[in-house]
Amino acid sequence: MIGLLKRAIAHFARNTGRGTSLYKRLCKPDGFEWAxxxxxxxxxxxxxxxVWINVGxxxxxxxxxxxxxNVGLSDCTLIGHDASVALLNVRYGTKLDSVGPIDILDNVFIGHxxxxxxxxxxxxxxxxxxxxxxxxxVPPDVVVGGxxxxxICTLETLLKNVEERCAEYPWIDLIRERNGEFDPVLESKLRVMRAEYFFGEKSNG
Known part of the structure; x- marks a missing residue:
């Protein structure tokens, strides 16, 4: 019954654009569906x-x-306007507008x-x-932060650093054999192995 209700809500939202909050809360669309x-x-x-866009x-x-x-947007914020123009308009009696595009090119990830x-x-x-x-x-082929x-560094440097860390992980063969970025069958095993590796003991979760 719950599954049927969720499918009905998802169908309604996707075909009307309404019921967005309910759709996000109950159906938990993945990033591709939300995009x-x-x-x-x-x-x-x-x-x-x-393109993958987190619901947050x-x-x-x-x-x-x-x-x-191949763009991924996590729980980030993209702002296309500058609301401070309202203060300028009031203070100086002007009628200004301050907006601008955000152009995210191929193969970009924006963090939480x-x-x-x-x-x-x-x-x-x-x-x-x-x-x-x-x-x-942001120039091509770099990592920015702050x-x-x-x-901060080039994308090639980031790749080298991550590859070096991965070489030490006892679970890296599971990652290499995994189908896609997430496998629910492997996830519990990975969670245990990671906790033992980093903390020397099993996780309570």
């Missing part, structure tokens, strides 16, 4: 192939956001809590670290 929903009902300017991602001005191929401000282009082949505040363009965001 397709946003394209259809939240007027993103355009979106490429294989906040996009304030969807029509000013363009996403390339990152904030992307207007008039920014990111990538291609770039990673924005968790918590970063991006005020200006507030304001700055280049």
């Amino acid at each position: 397709h929903f946003l394209v259809r009902w939240r007027s993103l300017h355009s979106i490429g192939e294989n 991602c906040n996009i304030t001005d969807p029509s000013l956001v363009r996403l390339g191929n 809590g990152a904030i992307i401000l207007p008039r920014v282009k990111i990538g291609p082949n770039a990673l924005v670290a968790a918590g970063a505040v991006v005020l200006r363009d 507030n304001p965001a700055r280049v």
Whole structure:
């Protein structure tokens, strides 16, 4: 009965654009499903192939956001306007507007809590670290982080560092054999192995 209700809610939301909160809370759409929903009902300017958007991602001005191929957005915020213009208009008697596009090119990942401000282009082949505040363009093939965001290293350096760490993990063969990024069958075994490796004891979870 619950499964039938969830399917009905998902169908209603995907076909009408309404009931969004219920859809997110009960149906828990994955990032790919949510991306397709946003394209259809939240007027993103355009979106490429294989785009993943977490349901916690906040996009304030969807029509000013363009996403390339293989883009992943975690619980980050994309802001297409600068509300401080309201203060300028009041203080100086002006009638100004302050908006701008956010252009995220191919093969980009934006981490949890990152904030992307207007008039920014990111990538291609770039990673924005968790918590970063991006005020200006991010060059290709780099990792940026901090507030304001700055280049931390190249993507090649990141790859080398992660590969070196992975070589030490006793579970890396399971990861290499895993089908996709997440396998619920392996997850409990991986959780135990990781806890024992990092803490020397089994997890209570």
